[in-house]
Amino acid sequence: EQTLNQLLVEMDGFESNEGVVIIAATNRPDVLDPAILRPGRFDRRVMIPRPDLLGREAILGVHTRKVPLGPQVDLEVLARATPGMAGADLENLVNEAALIAARVDKSQVEMDDFETAREKVLMGAERRSLVMSEKDLRNTAFHEAGHALVTAKLKGEKDPLHKVTIIPRGRALGMTMQLPTEDRYAMTQTYAENQIAILMGGRIAEDMIFGEVTTGAGNDIERATDLARKMVCEWGMSEAMGPLSYGQKNGEVFLGRDFNQSSDYSQNTADKIDAEVRRIVHEQHEIARNILDEHRTILDKMAEALLTYETIDKSDIDTLLGGGDIERAKPEKKLKTREQLEEERSKKQN
Ligand code: ZN
Secondary structure, three states, X not given: OHHHHHHHHHHOOOOOOOOOOOOOOOOOHHHOOHHHHOOOOOOOOOOOOOOOHHHHHHHHHHHOOOOXXXXXXXHHHHHHOOOOOOHHHHHHHHHHHHHHHHHOOOOOEOHHHHHHHHHHHHHOOEOOOOOEXXXXXXXXXXXXXXXXXXXXXXXXXXXXXXXXXXXXXXXXXXXXXXXOXXXXXXXXXXXXXXXXXXXXXXXXXXXXXXXXXXXXXXXXXXXXXXXXXXXXXXXXXXOOOOXXXXXXXXXXOEOOEOOOXXXXXXXXXXXXXXXXXXXXXXXXXXXXXXXXXXXXXXXXXXXXXXXXXXXXXXXXXXXXXXXXXXXXXXOOOOOOEHHHHHHHHHHXXX
């Protein structure tokens, strides 16, 4: 504020014919003094959102200028795979990729270094040291296979599958990755509904196979509920509630982040909203369950493939969906179960 006040004082000294243009940037437009925004001072406002596909490609171009790149590195593909990343994220991605390449003494940064870096940035580093029990691994394999199979079989708009893994990353025990084909600025209702069904898939698979669910599905449930609530309260995607906005967002302290919501509706309306949210989630839950019931053999095969290969990619998934078997050399297991570790330890002692 002091800077701005000083600026205002200085600016008043300019004559209108001096041809001086002053540009300033802030991420707190909400706290600016109205005096600053008056005509003749800062009277044009340009919102700079996160970069789109072309923007990301250009930004990657800037940050890779001094990085020796392998011949197959395609910045457009990278830009495509990094929707929602801001300039600083992309810079970080390039740095990570360079570090990963340097660690194995490569003279050039290659595409798979970028791929590893992207996964690390998006989902945290792999935690191969995390020791899970055989049971946890099986649970995770079926959970992720559930997400993946629902993703593959759902009709209508969705992001295609990219890869599925049971190698723990960050706080997640496994991961089903979808790769958007384009930047998504608006979600259709079908897309939102499909997303909920996909989120439900993991939990349903666990329930089908083991007859009980684990806490691993907690985050999925939270995200699905959140999405359903937004469909009802913000996007007018519930016929029963109509195209109205429920719950006024006030105090937008930061751009694009909503703070506490105050309710502007009656308890009766609140009950109806809850019922609608429940209906949407339940409907998608049923759709996901039907898919998994119908394709149970593929679900089993996919989970087994995950336990064998730990990570399966799009072509593996296509093979399984086509009723085939993955035919590639079985990799050396990197994930060790608690049982295996104990066995190794007791062998050493003998
Ligand atoms: Zn999940």
